[in-house]
Amino acid sequence: MSGSSSTIISIREARQKRLKKKANLAGIVTEFSFPRKSAGTDYVSILKIVDESEMHEELSVHMFSDRIEDLPLVQSYKDFIILYHVMIKEYENRPCAICNKQYSSYALFDVNSNTPNYTPYQASRGFVLLEQDTGYVPRMWQVSRYHDMGAGNSEYIVSMKNLAANQHFDLICKVLHVQEASRNRWMFFVWDGNDAPPLSLDTKYKDSEIPLGIEPVPLARHIICQFPCVGTVLRVTVDQGLKDIGLHFKGIGKWVKFRNIRCEEHSGLWHGLFLPSSRIRFLSENDDSVLQCKRTIDERETMEEGFLPTWSTPLPNLTVVDYPSLPTSTLMDFLTNSEEV
Template sequence: MNGSGSGSGSGSGSSRSRSCRGIIPIIEVVHHVDKKVNMIGVVVEFSLPRKSCGTDYVSTLKIVDESQQSPEFSVNIFTEKVQHLPVVKSHSDLVVLHNVMIKKHDGEVNAVFSKNFSSFALFDGKNSNDLSCYQALRSFSLSWREMNCIKNLRNWWPSAHIDSGKSEYLVSVKDISSDTYFDLVCKVLHASFDVSRGLWILFVWDGSDAPLLSLDGKLKDEEKNPLPLQVESFALDQDTLSKFYRVGTILRVMADKSHENLGLQFHGVGKWVRIRNVGAKVLSGMWYGALNSFSRVRLLADDDIIVVECKRKFQERRLELGRLPLWSIDDDLTVTDYNEMDNIQFGSLMDILSYEKDDSIFCCVVRVMAIHPFQAEDLHSSAERGEHEMRLTLEDPTARIHAYLLGKELVEFFNGFPPDLLDVKMKKLLGVPEHENLADDTNFTRHPPLVKCCIDSMKDNFGNTHYYVCHTWLK
């Protein structure tokens, strides 16, 4: 059987080094340090392709076989071109390695794949009679023994008891904390390249809500430097958003610039994965994850016990809370017409963003992250001039949007409160500490509470959608 290679040169079985004597089981490689060997294993984990400290590209595979499942064996692969690195497509796929050097470093034994003399081939891990590889580096031939090993591994794998890489660092999105590193089991919904930042972003979801964050700064900054609505430089199109879940945080996970080819070398979109060593970061009151050179990915089966547990928790959450966030609501601040009007439905901000029509009103549980203008005297003076307009930055666990209060809805929202009482209400709505002055020129921290409001949408003549707060009042 021959596999077409993605590189040049020869690495066929007929020209192997004499030091390679058949296939070495993982458990026996410790006896072959500083020798070249041939190996076959199931790929259970891999690092994302990145540049090495030199001119090469590097990726690390974690493999197992019937002889050893723990600890998983590391294979460090170095190639001249990123497209020559192995691209694992599915959970339980197999790798055949020829002429890899066994090394010992800091007491641990691993294999090193040389760009000069090693070769590999990747095979579908499903139990079938197909022995053709889907990727190979250099011309690649299988011996009869290697063919039998592939068949045996395919037969063995379904009954193998391999965990999902459990560790003390595994957390849910709802339990992340800033400036820490964690492992995350999640579904990868989308990947896109942020041209402005020059890096790739993965959009991942596990069904839970990220913790509420506070905001630092000045309210007056909203006029000239408004809060961003998303971590990425440009908003995703509605077609992409329509494929996202309507409940639960879609966490943006940014790859650093060493992973410049992530989008071309990653086949995890649409699949459940475990991402190891993700950094928890915050940008303008929004969570995001950060990949680094030590981050790794484990493709998971849909029936993996840890995936089944995530799905179960999400179903329980939906049955118990519906579209409500996991976090508590401050019912003392706003009141809506939600229970009195037939055309208002309860939803999340992601429901609104992905909704194609503009003839429905949604009642949402949100936080008011910013208001412009925010001072009572500005509001009253604009009302005297007949300029009834205010922009609110609203956020829930699924998204952040701008929504406007206009005309009658603006007047009714504040219910004719006098300036001194309006200041008090505004502080509560924005989560400003009582002792702080709204117009203070110093930075302060605020914690906006969750409140209910109704939101309508309307498209303009150019097809752009605008959002408006309606049927909502401050108590």
């Protein structure tokens, strides 16, 4: 535990006593945005953090830098951050912390180790962990390991089976793949086990070529073969001029909560959009919202008609097949089949 000489104060104290003053903070990162261009000349990203004093009321931290690569990129669930000389201000009638490139510094620490790691995986230029604050590394490591961070507010969560065009919503999903769609424009391939509603295609075959996907270049077969065979794989585009963001993103294969994204129709296909106000929240495999998705997936895999889209009606009893003993397959089953057809 840190001693009384530590320069770091609690989030509660920062809110109550340090308004319009600088403070040193330490907190678990619950949510983050991708870096983007600010209204001025800098780049900005926003983190949400909690600590022992405020486990259920997050503090927003606005990070500013003149170089996009200097902004934090959180790697995993419950990583923690140490912040030096951040200004506590009011923004939209709520206290927040401002990390300024001129006088502030930060360091991100990994909690996925058996013992506390005093070496940050990312730190701003000029960050030096003060000797009297070293006790905060094992302290935050312990808090991270023994306190679960939930999915947060569920008011705006929508599953893929209930997607609607031009609606802002939150999505609990698993990130299957990330690839660059064009220069500094990245595409996330996400899935929650449900099927998105069908869309109509308002065009004639002779008028134009009908696209088979949102991505400009078809995915390699070895990538498609890793995708689930049941449920929609939604394409979500991050179009914020982010160089190499997909290469540094460590969430592939993890369950996340996308906050405040939007969907639109694109040539009969669903297309998700990551907005400047959107956020990402890493989730635990044992989070209630994740377990609910997994239960839905397990039920579909065990049900005889689980291969059918979740929006479809059951097969009529009049349907007759020549080989009733054979399992029913989806198109993805054929696309991912290793045997030559």
